[in-house]
Amino acid sequence: MSDLARRFTGMRAVLRREFHGYFASPLGYIFIVIFLIASGYLMVSRDFGRFLELREANLDALFSYLPWIFVVLVPAVAMRLWAEERRSGTVELLLTLPITLEGSYLGKFLAGWAFLAVSVFLTWPAVFQVARLGDPDWGAILASYVATLLAAGVLLAIGLLFSALSKNQVVAFILAVAASVGFLLIGVPQTQEFVGKWFGGYVERVVSSLSLLDHFETLTRGLLQLNSLLFFVLFTVGWLVCGMLVLGQTKTN
Amino acid sequence: MTATDHPDSVPPAVAAETEAAAPEATPPEADTSGEVLISVADLTKHYGAIRAVDGISFQVRRGDVLGFLGPNGAGKTTAMKMITGFLEPDRGSIEVAGIDVAADRLAVSRRIGYLPEDAPAYGEMTVEAFLRFIAEARELEAADEAIDRVLETAHLRSVRGQTIETLSKGYKRRVGLAQALIHDPDVLILDEPTDGLDPNQKAVVQDLISSLSANRCIVLSTHILDEAERVCNRAVILSEGRILVDSTPEALVARAPGHNAVRFRVTEGDAADVAATLSAADWCAGARVLPGGEVEAEPRDGQNRLNDVLAAVGEHRVADVRVREGRLDELFRDVTRGVAA
Numbered sequence: 001m002s003d004l005a006r007r008f009t010g011m012r013a014v015l016r017r018e019f020h021g022y023f024a025s026p027l028g029y030i031f032i033v034i035f036l037i038a039s040g041y042l043m044v045s046r047d048f049g050r051f052l053e054l055r056e057a058n059l060d061a062l063f064s065y066l067p068w069i070f071v072v073l074v075p076a077v078a079m080r081l082w083a084e085e086r087r088s089g090t091v092e093l094l095l096t097l098p099i100t101l102e103g104s105y106l107g108k109f110l111a112g113w114a115f116l117a118v119s120v121f122l123t124w125p126a127v128f129q130v131a132r133l134g135d136p137d138w139g140a141i142l143a144s145y146v147a148t149l150l151a152a153g154v155l156l157a158i159g160l161l162f163s164a165l166s167k168n169q170v171v172a173f174i175l176a177v178a179a180s181v182g183f184l185l186i187g188v189p190q191t192q193e194f195v196g197k198w199f200g201g202y203v204e205r206v207v208s209s210l211s212l213l214d215h216f217e218t219l220t221r222g223l224l225q226l227n228s229l230l231f232f233v234l235f236t237v238g239w240l241v242c243g244m245l246v247l248g249q250t251k252t253n
Numbered sequence: 254m255t256a257t258d259h260p261d262s263v264p265p266a267v268a269a270e271t272e273a274a275a276p277e278a279t280p281p282e283a284d285t286s287g288e289v290l291i292s293v294a295d296l297t298k299h300y301g302a303i304r305a306v307d308g309i310s311f312q313v314r315r316g317d318v319l320g321f322l323g324p325n326g327a328g329k330t331t332a333m334k335m336i337t338g339f340l341e342p343d344r345g346s347i348e349v350a351g352i353d354v355a356a357d358r359l360a361v362s363r364r365i366g367y368l369p370e371d372a373p374a375y376g377e378m379t380v381e382a383f384l385r386f387i388a389e390a391r392e393l394e395a396a397d398e399a400i401d402r403v404l405e406t407a408h409l410r411s412v413r414g415q416t417i418e419t420l421s422k423g424y425k426r427r428v429g430l431a432q433a434l435i436h437d438p439d440v441l442i443l444d445e446p447t448d449g450l451d452p453n454q455k456a457v458v459q460d461l462i463s464s465l466s467a468n469r470c471i472v473l474s475t476h477i478l479d480e481a482e483r484v485c486n487r488a489v490i491l492s493e494g495r496i497l498v499d500s501t502p503e504a505l506v507a508r509a510p511g512h513n514a515v516r517f518r519v520t521e522g523d524a525a526d527v528a529a530t531l532s533a534a535d536w537c538a539g540a541r542v543l544p545g546g547e548v549e550a551e552p553r554d555g556q557n558r559l560n561d562v563l564a565a566v567g568e569h570r571v572a573d574v575r576v577r578e579g580r581l582d583e584l585f586r587d588v589t590r591g592v593a594a
Contacts, residue, residue: 009359013390017375024377089373093432096337096369097390098362252340 010099014107015114018081022115027080031073035119038069043126058136062126063144063220067213070155071184075176077116078159079169081108082247087167091251101251105244109160116152120145140222147219150232151212155180157239164247187211287314290440290470291336296345298331298494305331307494308345313487315439318466320485320502321474324589328494329474330370333444336472337367349440363391366438370445372429376418380409380428383417387432403431407461423454430461441465443473447480459484478581482506492589505581507555512579514551515562516543522569524548531565547573555579 022028042065043049049061085091094104130136159176166172185191186207196204208214212235215228291313298306306328313319321329334340336347338358347354349361375383384403388396404410407427412420417428426446433441446462447455455477462484465471475481481488482502490498490505498505506512519527524542531540531550536558540550552558559576 006359010390013386016389017378017386021375021377088376089369089371090375092334092339092369093367093373096339096362096365096367097387098359098392099390100359252334 007100008103008106010097011103011107011110014094014099014104015111018108018111019114022077022111028115031076031115032119032122035069035073036122038073039066039123040126042069056134059126059130059141059144060220062123063148064217066120066148067151067155067184067216070152071180072177074116074152074155075159075162075173075180077112078156078163078176079173080163081112081160082163083167083169083172086164086250086253087169095251101248102244105160105164105240105247109156109240112156112160113149113153116156117149120148120152137222140220143222143224144220146224147216150219150229150236151216154212154232154236154239155183157236157243158183161239161243161246164243164250167253184212187213287316287470289314290350291472292346292348293332293336294346296332296335296347297343298328298335298340299343300331304494306335306342309491309494309496310345311489311496311499313470313472315468315470316466317487318462318471318473318485319487319489320481321472321489321491322476322478322481322585323474323491324476327491327589329491330444331494332491333367333442333472333474337365337442338362363436364438365440365442366433366436368426368429368433368441368443368446370448372426372446374417374425374428374432377416379414379416380404380420380431381413383428384431384435387435391436393436399435399437403434406434406464407431408457421454423450423457426450426454426458427461430458434465439469441469441471441473443471445474445476447475447477455480478585482581490585490588497588498584502581505584506579509579509581509584510587511549511551511577511583512555513557514549514577515559515574516547516549516577517562517566517571517574518547520570520572527566527569527571530567531562534561534565536561549577 022031039062041048043059043062044051046053048065051061054061082091085094095101127136127141130141158179159172162176162179163169163172166175187210192204192208192211195207209227210231212231215231218225218228289312291311293312294310296306296309297304309328309332311319321332323329331340335342336349336354338354338361341355350364352360352364354361375386378386381400381404384400385396388399393399404413407430409424409427409431412424417425420428430443430446433443443462447458450458459480462471462473466484473484485502488498488500488502488505489496500508524546528540528542528548528550531537531548536552536554538551538553540548542548550558550562557576559574563571563574
């Protein structure tokens with residue numbers, strides 16, 4: 001067994017358990033229903049997506065609001081993953097099995113991510129409608145799904161970190177929402193203007209390069225730019241590594 | 254004469270004597286030829302300024318059932334968490350089946366079955382799904398057979414489809430034991446396996462543990478001394494992170510204050526006179542009249558002195574004569590209080 005595979009020993013078992021766990025309780029179904037209602041509402045609402053008014057054969061109306069829905073719903077998916085494990089003491093059972101901390105952490109992340117992917121792909125009726133009504137840019141739609149999954153991934157990694165930090169699911173949820181909102185707000189024009197005014201153009205460019213919303217938008221336009229892809233990958237990995245370090249400290253508390 | 258023979262002896266002396274006399278304490282029937290499965294040397298762990306475990310060393314062999322006894326906070330759980338690799342020690346080494354825990358926790362975890370305190374389990378899962386998860390995590394090839402086997406061993410067949418959170422404490426504990434046994438490990442670490450169970454449930458779990466002891470090594474912690482007598486062939490008393498006594502439950506009973514003390518009722522004559530006569534005998538550590546009117550004479554050497562007692566009683570008539578067994582909890586209180594003071 002290679003060193004890398006060894007480091008993630010037990011990941012598969014944890015992934016399977018956690019993924020099934022979402023569907024073993026009503027929580028998973030409730031999440032999916034809320035997600036679909038919220039995304040559908042924001043898509044067709046006259047105040048937000050205006051899908052019906054714009055009469056364009058694309059799904060910008062759907063995808064551009066998904067990060068804001070995720071800010072609340074992804075922490076809800078993540079909050080249980082470690083907080084519950086630590087509260088009930090099963091973390092001791094888990095980490096004395098032939099499962100590494102890294103393996104279990106990544107397993108939980110992938111389970112949450114897979115669950116989010118299932119939820120996101122249940123928006124397929126919107127794609128179906130657009131295809132029926134016009135001739136959409138399939139590349140852009142595919143890229144938008146990729147971007148959505150990447151955004152869900154990075155927010156899930158944030159949520160997982162706070163779940164590892166607090167035994168209390170509610171606290172983990174609130175902290176994760178706050179951190180995710182902060183992460184998203186870096187990208188809104190008002191923040192960037194403010195930063196530019198006070199710290200100058202260079203800092204503004206740095207901050208804007210850290211904007212999840214900008215990178216998300218770049219990708220949803222169908223431009224699979226390397227730096228945007230790297231942004232998501234690096235931040236996700238970074239949050240995951242931080243979370244593993246946190247868990248290493250908190251697991252025994 | 255040894256210090257332990259006196260009920261009122263100073264406890265630190267008990268500890269010192271214990272260390273000196275440790276080899277003697279191993280009874281002839283204890284098998285020291287078995288393979289050493291757990292070897293702990295100078296194990297130390299601090300929590301901030303508190304020394305939870307303070308330089309303990311011991312070995313456990315195949316066939317041993319070692320009971321960790323000690324008051325709450327003595328370091329039993331911490332020591333077990335370090336043996337299983339969940340906690341890292343500040344100092345010292347642990348080898349399980351010849352493998353260094355610090356160097357290869359994964360390999361060690363494959364040899365150990367562990368029941369953590371309160372037997373945590375995923376409450377939302379059914380018993381069978383939970384065991385399947387453990388089997389999968391342990392990469393067992395014949396998972397179905399293994400699950401069947403432990404369902405049988407732990408008497409869980411009737412609840413296999415029930416979610417764990419709906420089970421009683423006794424069943425939950427057995428689910429914890431079942432997961433610890435699923436890979437048929439050489440080493441079992443059980444942290445308070447019967448704590449919080451009712452007497453019937455306790456007996457079931459104790460019988461189960463006894464049935465598992467052949468060809469394995471088991472370390473269990475408990476603060477129930479009867480349990481140590483029932484299931485263990487070796488008892489280690491821990492207090493404030495240190496090993497005070499490492500012996501067999503039988504040897505501990507023999508060393509307990511009041512072991513082989515003779516009690517009787519004086520039917521004709523003055524009980525106080527009898528007690529005074531007995532006290533004067535050189536084999537007697539002391540005799541006194543108990544609040545109920547009975548006389549109790551305690552031997553200095555812990556031997557059965559019934560004949561000497563009867564000889565000393567002489568003309569007086571006595572009834573209800575009996576020889577008392579030492580009580581582990583009295584020794585335990587003596588030994589552990591000395592350190593706490």
